[in-house]
Structures are given as structure tokens and as C-alpha cells.
Amino acid sequence: MEAQMRLGRVALALALAFSIFSNLSLLVTSSSSQDLQIVNAERRIDLTSHIVKVFLTLKIENTGTSPASEVLLAFPPTQVDHLAVLKAAVTAGKRKKKTYLPLDVNPTEVPDAPNETKYFSVSLLNPLNKGETATLEVLYILTHSLEPFPAEISQSESQLVYYRDSAEVLSPYYIKQQTTFIRIPSSKIESFTKVEPTNRASTELKYGPYNDRAPYSFSPILVHFENNNPFAVVEELVREVEISHWGSIQVREHYSLVHAGARHKGVFSRVEYQSRPSVSGAPSFRNLLARLPPRVHSVYYRDDIGNISSSHLRTDYQKSELEIEPRYPLFGGWKATFVIGYGLPLQDFLFESSEGTRYLNFSFGCFLVDTVVDKLIVKVVLPEGSKDPSPVVPFAVEQRLETKYSYLDVVGRTVVVLEKKNVVPEHNNHFQVYYKFNQIFMLAEPLMLTIAFFLFFVASVAYIHIDLSISK
Numbered sequence: 001m002e003a004q005m006r007l008g009r010v011a012l013a014l015a016l017a018f019s020i021f022s023n024l025s026l027l028v029t030s031s032s033s034q035d036l037q038i039v040n041a042e043r044r045i046d047l048t049s050h051i052v053k054v055f056l057t058l059k060i061e062n063t064g065t066s067p068a069s070e071v072l073l074a075f076p077p078t079q080v081d082h083l084a085v086l087k088a089a090v091t092a093g094k095r096k097k098k099t100y101l102p103l104d105v106n107p108t109e110v111p112d113a114p115n116e117t118k119y120f121s122v123s124l125l126n127p128l129n130k131g132e133t134a135t136l137e138v139l140y141i142l143t144h145s146l147e148p149f150p151a152e153i154s155q156s157e158s159q160l161v162y163y164r165d166s167a168e169v170l171s172p173y174y175i176k177q178q179t180t181f182i183r184i185p186s187s188k189i190e191s192f193t194k195v196e197p198t199n200r201a202s203t204e205l206k207y208g209p210y211n212d213r214a215p216y217s218f219s220p221i222l223v224h225f226e227n228n229n230p231f232a233v234v235e236e237l238v239r240e241v242e243i244s245h246w247g248s249i250q251v252r253e254h255y256s257l258v259h260a261g262a263r264h265k266g267v268f269s270r271v272e273y274q275s276r277p278s279v280s281g282a283p284s285f286r287n288l289l290a291r292l293p294p295r296v297h298s299v300y301y302r303d304d305i306g307n308i309s310s311s312h313l314r315t316d317y318q319k320s321e322l323e324i325e326p327r328y329p330l331f332g333g334w335k336a337t338f339v340i341g342y343g344l345p346l347q348d349f350l351f352e353s354s355e356g357t358r359y360l361n362f363s364f365g366c367f368l369v370d371t372v373v374d375k376l377i378v379k380v381v382l383p384e385g386s387k388d389p390s391p392v393v394p395f396a397v398e399q400r401l402e403t404k405y406s407y408l409d410v411v412g413r414t415v416v417v418l419e420k421k422n423v424v425p426e427h428n429n430h431f432q433v434y435y436k437f438n439q440i441f442m443l444a445e446p447l448m449l450t451i452a453f454f455l456f457f458v459a460s461v462a463y464i465h466i467d468l469s470i471s472k
């Protein structure tokens, strides 16, 4: 009884200490957030494809008295919904010897955020002392952020899109000086919002320099321009990677592809499309490039109808490029579903770590160039008899386990399922699946094969006997 009470008191004291500690840390960050200022901000927004890339360089100064270990990045809620990648690095050294050290970036909450601003907190490697400056390089990528307008176009029309943002960088800090550059794919701009000074030079818009802007300054801008790049979006990609310890890895990828640009209206004229390829159906696409791992073999590409032969495979020792061509060119709103399959040598992707543990090391993202995947499902089918699978993925994914049975299987195969939304080519990093494997299971398959043969033999003998007995 007394022991229980003492335990309770200890727990209470711990809880109290913890709450004081967490409040204290909250105090530190909130005070430091007001004491930082941005001396210079340079933002480069790349709108040349349908995937929006933003490079932001922030020179930050600590004007307070206490050291700051975190820097906040602010986003309007509409952008956070489309944010696929957000990375930050700190630069060290000058000019030629410049190095980039990656930093941790995590979503965070800030009380009383104006207009539902969303925040991410960048953890600095070394706290920034009073009067010190640091330069942060931030990269973020937005998908589905170019809105086709008009929303429907005919075959002979160009595709025009809207991009919305702010002329000023949204930030909880005071910004002394800032400039934004927007790059567009062609010199055809219908219109753009002016926030003086605003300049235009063929394929680039320059907003600023703006001086001395208060925290949360925001000036909405709208840029209306031509973008005829393929808006290739895979609504769902299911990639199945099957490991066989007998020498190979089989990969099957199911794609449901859509052209996410302005919807096609009117009838499609193949004659016009083929005779005037530069003006007719400019935003449509005929083929896509897939960068597969080197040393692929047994490549196939098929849809519901059957094999599609109009694909070209180029391989060298570093990479394999597969040019896939659906049966018809894809116009806005049109879809195509297909399967790509290939084999890979086991020794390129399967390794042994410590005793008894093996691991697969494979690329995560989609192999199609310049493509957004709304939902990517990676299934790693482990050999029969594998145990304790543990995936290691460099970003947050949903995980679950399934079991798959194929012929000759006794207990079924463990399938590690990884699922991620909003995937862009920057996600083509390697991930690993570690598992334990008992060598005895290597014999399971040949054993089953032998048994199958034996049964077949017995059946044939029986059949012949029956046959004979009838013919007698």
C-alpha cells in the first residue's frame, strides 16, 4: 500500500517536472521565434513542368538575446495540401567549398496562427547565438498546383494554366529584403498580377526587391501562362517486388495513368494530329520514359487487350530506359491502364547484413520521368519461410503485412505493404526490407516440385492401368 503511494508520488513529481520542462521549451521557442529576422530571402519558383519546384534561400539573423535552435517555415493551408516534398539544408563554407548539411524538418503547431497558416520547424545543427547569421536552403515541391484555364480545350488549342501564390514570402519573421523569380516554360504569358516592382523578361517574372516587410505579409498573385508539358499523373501505382532466393527478383507494376491537364473537348482527329504534330494536341502526350534499374531482363508491357509492342528498351551498365507508348495519345482527362513487368538479378538488390538477416535494397518512387503518383503501393513479397520483416523507409509511409499464396507454396509468403500518397520523382530513394530466413525453406520449393512430379507419376501410372483394364 505504502509502496503504491510512494510510486504514485514519484509519478506525480515526474509528470510535474515534465510539464514544467515542456512549457519551458515552448517558452524558449516562442521567444526565439520573435527574435529572428530574415536579412535576405530569395525565392525561385519553377513552373516549367506540372510539378512546381520552389527553391528558397533564407539568410537568418538572431536579433534576440537567447540562442535559437529552430526556424519556422510558414505555408498557406492550400499549399500544405499539395506539398509533396519539403527539405532544408544549412550551407557552410564559401563559394567553391560550399557544403550542404541536411536538417530535420517537422510539422509543428503554433498557437494563434493567423489565417490557418501551417508551420514546419527546421532544427538547426548548432543553436544560433545572439547576432549570428545562418543561411538556409529550402526546397519544396507542390503537385496539382497548376489549374488549367480554360478547363476544356479543343485539339488545336494550347493549354493555359493558373498559378496562385504570394508576391511576398509568407513568414512569421520580419523580412528585410526579398526577391521572387518565377520561371515559366514559354514566353507566352496571358497575364500576371503586378506588385511593384514587377518585371518580366521573356520566360521569367521578377517580383521585388521588397524591403522591410512585417511578419505574415501576403500579396496574392495570379500568373496565367502556357504550359504544354505532359501533365502525367498516375492515380494509383501498385508495384510488386517478388524475391526468389533461386536467383531473381520479379517486378510487376500496375499503372492507372491520367492526363491531368485541361480536358479535351470535341472530337479527336487522328489525321489532324498526325499531319500537324507541333500545333495539334500540343499538351497531349504519346509516350513516356521509364528509367528502370540496370541489368533488367524479360521486360514486358501490356494492357487489357494484350502485349503492346511499341516500346523501346535501351540498356547500358548504369541504367535501362524503357520508352512506353500507350495505344493512343493521351489528351486531357484521358486515361490508360497498363502493366510493366521485368526481372532483375538477385545479387544487385539482396544483401546480407548481420547473421541470419537479409535485406532487400530497392528504389521507392515511380520510375516514370516527371510523373506524379497520387497513391503508390509497394508490395515486397518475401520468400516462403521468411520471418520478422522490418522495413526501413526514409520518409513516412503507411505499413501493413499481407500473405500471398502462389502455386507450390505451403505456408504462404509474407508481403510487406508500404503505401504513400503524393509521390514525386524526388522520392526515388532507396528503402530496405530486413528479414530472417531459415535455409531449410530453400528446399521447400524443390521438395514440393518433387512431390508434384511424384503425384503426377502415380496418377499417370494409375491412368495407364485403368486405360489398359478398359481396353482389355
Ligand SMILES: *[C@@H]1O[C@H](CO)[C@@H](O)[C@H](O)[C@H]1NC(C)=O
Pocket (backbone or CB within 6 Å): 114, 115, 216, 217, 218
Ligand atoms: C487574413 O485574411 C484576410 C482575408 O483574406 C486578409 O484581409 C488578412 O490580411 C489576412 N491576414 C493575414 C495576417 O495574413
Ligand SMILES: *[C@@H]1O[C@H](CO)[C@@H](O)[C@H](O)[C@H]1NC(C)=O
Pocket (backbone or CB within 6 Å): 299, 300, 306, 307
Ligand atoms: C507477351 O509478352 C510476354 C513477354 O515477352 C510473353 O511471355 C507472352 O507470351 C506475350 N503474350 C502474348 C499474348 O503475346
Ligand SMILES: *[C@@H]1O[C@H](CO)[C@@H](O)[C@H](O)[C@H]1NC(C)=O
Pocket (backbone or CB within 6 Å): 361, 362, 430, 432
Ligand atoms: C542501397 O543502394 C543504394 C544505391 O546502390 C546505396 O547507395 C545504399 O547505400 C544502399 N543501402 C544499403 C543499406 O545497403
